[in-house]
Amino acid sequence: MNAVVVAVIVMLLLSLLRVNVVFSLITGALIGGAIGGLGIDGTIEAFTEGVGGGANVALSYAMLGGFAVAISSTGLPNALVEFVLKYVGKQGDTRAKKLSRALIIFFILLMACFSQNLIPIHIAFIPLLIPPLLKILNELQVDRRLVATVLTFGLVTPYMLLPVGFGQIFHEIIASNITASGLKVEMHQIPTAMLFPASGMVVGLLIAVFFSYRKPRTYNKPIVPVTLEGNKGYSVKGIIWSVVAIIAALAAQIWTESMVFGALAGIVVLYASKSISWNEADRLLTDGMRMMAFIGFVMIAASGFAKVMSETGDVEQLVKQAASAIGGNQVLGALLMLIVGLLVTLGIGSSFSTIPIIATIYVPLALELGFSPMATIVLVGTAGALGDAGSPASDSTLGPTSGLNVDGQHNHIWDSCVPTFLHFNIPVILIGWLAAIML
Template sequence: MTDLSLGSSGGTGELRRMRVLSVLALAAATYAGLFAAGLHVNAVVLSIVAMMTLCLLRLPVAVALVSAAVLGGLQAGLSMTETIAAFNENLLIGSQVGMTYVMIGAFAVALARSGLLELLAAKISGHLGTGEAAASRGVRWSLLLILCAASVMSQNLIPVHIAFIPVLIPPLLGVMNRLRLDRRAIACVLACAISSSYLLLPTGFGAIFLNDILLTNLNDVGADLGLSVTADMAPRAMFLPVMGIVAGMFVAVFITYRKPRDYLTVESEAPAAGKPPVTLKPAQLLATLAALAVALVCQIKFESLLVGAMAGFIILSFAGIFRWQEQDDVFTEGLRMMAQVAVIITLASGFAGVLSATGEVQPLVSASASFIGDNKALGAAIMLLVGLFVTIGFGDSFASVPILAPIYVPLALALDFSPLATVALLGAAAALGDAGSPASTITLGATAGLNADGQHDHIRDSLIPTFIHANFGMVLFAWIAALTL
């Protein structure tokens, strides 16, 4: 298994620990100085800054969320009991989405057990990786298109999220080496295609983000402010920001990483040297395709990805894709794969509940609106950049929406942004950084596949390229969308 750990041991680990303690001591001293000077620190600002700092210091996101929520509640004058109560009362919203992720994880693991993804990888390698054809430009672009299509389908058609990457990519590394493809371009294609698909297409993960999270938070926060948005507005509002991500992907492929790059070919990892070729019996293939079709139909008909994933899992279980006694193991493996995302989303809802309970969201909005004045262009830019840093700290756009909504919706309306522009601002601000965070499932997934032979660094080859190409274009296009919609 690829080691994605960003930490280290020994002297380097001790040095890092001292740096963390130094940063925390400096932050505490700064806060004490402000308090001694009689300056009030807004509880919402303090909570978010504390959460971002703790995340960037590589503390577990769950610990950062709870700690920052408690700090913000106490700063606002709430008792510890009141703070915990506000936190607990809002966990239900996030837990509903979190349980959907758990079921998706189980379905993804069951689908991987079928061997369908491995068979697909073997077919691609066999057709594209032989003879002189592997050096042709047509093969290069065909492979990129296949990976782009697989990324889109993993979010909207076959909702397995990043689970397809560690299965599909490693068998293709030999083909990429013969094509002299720069793996940084592949990382950008995977990250940009995955982000674009769930931000624009309202099925699968797109249904969760656009309908269950983005629109729900917009309507909940905007209910008392006269804002009401409908499901058809989200794709229209997110079109321009998504085009910014697509533009960044094109820049990565056609300009930044267009030049050939050489990698060592590890013969022991060639398909013929590993396990026997993957084969699927006709009955198993039909059952797998039926599970995919039923999952898609159920999620559309019942507007529930949870029901669709569960139906697909049940079909694969009864079809004998894996032994009946292994059902608990498959489900547990899926739970482990999605547990972090599910926990973060759940705790983020509690964090948002504490922010609302402090009563200091409106003062923050008023102060921000006073600073920005009537300058909508400045307001949109500040909101997007703040969202970028918040999402980098979280590593997940889904969890960022409940954090940003209580601040961004009132501020956007105070600046007289239209409902479509408000949707674009919140959706883009929450998604910025998702493809460029060290803890993002997207960047971790890309590294897990591309570093199967130890020649792809998580920070230099995945994180930095995806951060630059996915986010810079999105900031610009989202800013334009906010001012024109």
């Protein structure tokens, strides 16, 4: 039995049973490593070696959490809440509430999309934007599963489709790996091909917005997020320095290509401007790091999980087994390639890392089965992107959870992973499969 399949299934089952995601990843890695022939000692050694790869991401999220709490202490979130509340309909004003709900959801969607291309900060905006909005979302009785779905759509679809920001990196990975595997493709072909799986994301979003989560949902706990703790008001000076700090953080992140130094730059501005007092700075930053600690530990465990799967050699074996099972059938071949891509990305948690793994086998196989160059791009790109939405170890689900669960009323698996998996991966597989067959 293939170690990767077993490890991913174990990890997903434990997560669905509400076992902690970190524990699920470690258990899945141990079982997968043992089945893959590494033995217990070899599995532990590979996992230990792999966790170092997640340290930078974990530190980045800890720093972002500290920066988010420092920003909130200046009063910017309170100002945002008061501003938005002015436009929220009064109790019983159904039309105004519906309009307010639509505007807030649209605003969140825009911010998520911009974070991948226009302002490439990835999930850094979530701990700043979402916690202060929870009070408003609760008043409007917005289902947080809808917000998680909207955020994940904005974090995934732009890089799939648009060749700018993170999308440029993703498209370059697709083009370079397909070319290196024997089929020369040009960058301008990628957006056209990826339009098909991206349309599947749009279908999933529309279903979530207009059908799945349109009914009101009540959250009972009072909203006292950690980012607002102890903050009684705001001043014009505090707001101005908050904006300066955010700009400094963005500029430093783009310049250094590091979220760690971006967050550090923002914190330094707040220190230097005395927007946060020296006496409270340590407590604020510690609270922020604690808020993002869950994401950090999941990413560390996911890095160890991915290393174990890589060491078994069963990722490549899984792709080869799928290839041998196809038997020249183009329809079956396209479906199996997409399903294997989904499994790999669900385990690794990164579509960017999945493309190099699958392209070396998928491209020769696609050529042998008679797929056109455009269909081959669809297969490789879709197989790589599948699973990013829905994976317990993906930034695209961990980011939304970090913002929506600050009051403990949003479960990572059942409220972020399962809704995004169902709404996005299913239509993306179907549309990607049909596109590959018809092109």
